[in-house]
Amino acid sequence: MLKKISMGVVAALVLFAGFVATRPDTFTVTRSATVPGSPDIAFGLVNDFHQWNQWSPWDQLDPNMKRTFGGAESGVGATYGWTGNDDVGEGQMTIQEASANESIRVKLEFIKPFASTSTTHFTFKPASDGTSVTWTMTGDHNFISKAMCLFMDMDKMVGKDFEKGLASMKTAAQAEATKRAEAEAARKAAAEAATAPAVAAPTP
Known part of the structure; x- marks a missing residue:
């Protein structure tokens, strides 16, 4: 009996692994919003990690988060590293491309809670x-992330954060425009x- 149960568990695991392997190898999450002011205002908020x-x-998820800035002051070569609680983890961003007031490409590297690398692009x-x-x-899925996506919707999870960030960008851009x-x-x-x-002056 125990042997049959073990064989059944193994078979289920094999089937699960096979199903996970069929999931997409890449992912894309995108959100858009209209913010106040000219493009140079929003561009400046992204192109400078200090902003x-x-x-x-x-x-704001961890008030004690440690931040480190390196490389260029802003634009290509600028880096931003962070270490914080379980909500923010540990990682680093590097601006790889920046076309003034048009687009920015950032390399995003997570170290904790799990290692991963992806690309964020702003236009x-x-x-x-x-x-x-x-x-x-955008980024690549490994086996673990493919399995995780069976139980959570990455687009909704990350997209919700993007929507919150863009809403805050509206407020910051409006303040600068004003x-x-x-x-x-x-x-x-x-x-x-x-x-x-x-x-x-009037004459007396």
Whole structure:
């Protein structure tokens, strides 16, 4: 009896492994949103890792998270490493490509809770009411991640974070757009005041 049960378990495991092996070898998660302001505002929020704390959906998950910045100050070659609790794990990002106000490609490397490497790509396009930002993540599945995806929807899980991040980016972009508009209004007012004709003092 025990032998039959063991053989049944082995057969089930073989069938499960075979089914897992048929799952897709790659994954793609993408979300888009329109954020306020011109493309250079949203581009700047992504191109400088020092700005990610304003909108990253993971940045607030661990108040004690340790961050390290390296390489270039921003743009190609800039790196951002983090170590935190179980919610954020440990990893590093590196900006590999950056086309001003148009697109950014980032290499994303997780170390903990499990090792993996993927690519995130941001595109920025002018829209009638701001800038259309598209955030995409692509990568390869190994056997373990294929098995995990049988029990969880990666698109919904990661996509929810992307949606939260893009919503926060809207807030950060709006703040920057407002700041720029106020600075421009003040500049124009000062210029107009400087060129306005002087008012003669009344004669006694």
